[in-house]
Amino acid sequence: MAVLERARAHAPRTPSAQGAGLVLALTATVVWSGNFVIARALHDTVPPVQTAFWRWIIALLAVAPLALPQVRRQWPVIRRHLGFPVAGYSALLRHRPEGIGGVAFLFMTFALGAAMLLPAYGVSLAAEGGFAPTAGTVGPLLYIGICSSAVAYFTWNKAIALVGAARAGVVYYLQPVCVALLSHMVLGEAVGPVQLVCTALIVVGVALGAGSRR
Template sequence: MRAAIFLILATLFWAGNFVVGQAAVQSMVPLQLTFWRWALAAVPLLVLAQLVDRPDWKAALRHWPRLLLLSSLGMSAYTLLLYAALQHTSALNASLVTAANPVLIMVLAAVLLRDRPRPLSWLGLGFGLAGVLLVLTAGRLERLLTFSLGAGELLILAAITVWGLYTVLARRVAVPAVTSTAIQATIAAVVLAPVAAATGAGFPSTPAGAWSLAFIVVFPSLGSYLLWNLALKRTAAANAGNCLNLIAVFTAIITVLLGQPVTAAQVCGGVLVIAGVLLTGAGQRPQRPRSSKSTSSPGSEELPRLRVR
């Protein structure tokens, strides 16, 4: 019961990242938001890693080349692309397309790692692809014939592609989850600092921007990671992975509560995407036990097998 509560809260906070992130990019550019998110979250994450993982820091830092690559993909590129997409598309659209990550990762794993999904997983791929296309075209599939997808849709597709690569590569890093996340966040803050300084990406100048940033740092960046990893001490990663579908559900609920319209194409597309994710997960081959002590979370070194992100 406690694990379920932790997972629900974690996915609720991640859904908040889409909604609040869309509000934040009205007053901050994506680079500014990305830099300050990880700069402010890095130290608390390092403290959290020490409390939760109690890692051997020297051993963890021996993996710095892979962690640098993962930070560049998952912390910097993915976050920049996501916030850039939220300047051009709705939070609900972004979350629904992002929900197709498990399907994309299945394809990337099949290509790069030579995983062999079962037929049920390929059926899930079809459902997920249909749902994403329905959302991206607003129910007008003829738009695909003229390649008239908007900038937001193209950016969010680029974002989930980057995240898929991140996840596939991250599966082989033997570093505890919170420790890996903390190191990657620190690397992102350090690498982005000169660029942020050169472009004048200072601290938010408006109260709304500062509050949005505070929410993103405290809840999606810190709270979700802690709750996610606490839950994984009490339940299987596959069970936790299924709960990630709640991100799109919570985003839709928040969107409705804020008075924003939800279209029939978004509802139907979301149902297809979630059905595809469930079929993909059900069709995965059992994974061999790993000797690593690592756990999983979005942004960490290894994530649930059926997904992601």
């Protein structure tokens, strides 16, 4: 399975595949941008550390049905490379160890992220207390756990497979633009001439950068 995935990753990229890859990268970037809006909405009700911890727990549960069979099959290889998913995700995704599939790699990334946050989560609970599980807290947490973590990472992985980490990374620079637009639409934040000029510069820069990386 891993060999087939790597073969697809190194296959010639057709224009249609490159276009699809850029659209997928943009989709993941827009979804991730929603994190900033959600964080502002949750700021007064859920402590940031607890938000981050539950994000990874929910993401872990979301991918578990697909990932666990692969993790069980590939556990001897995963055990030898447990520190690998902690490093730079996009740069290392195409160089993950032989024998570890994409879904298993994603699952272990989420698991290690939650494990590393567990001590800070305990401190936050002791110092700040928990939060009330209402529609206003659970709904946003489900968004950042399922959409912004599990779904967006799957989308990002596919984008990297189609266009490479470098071109996908250029599209990620659109995140400030997406955050500004979402904040304006959802939170009613003002958009002035300075923001419009900056948005235009970013969009032009990303278009030139994504088009020049072949």
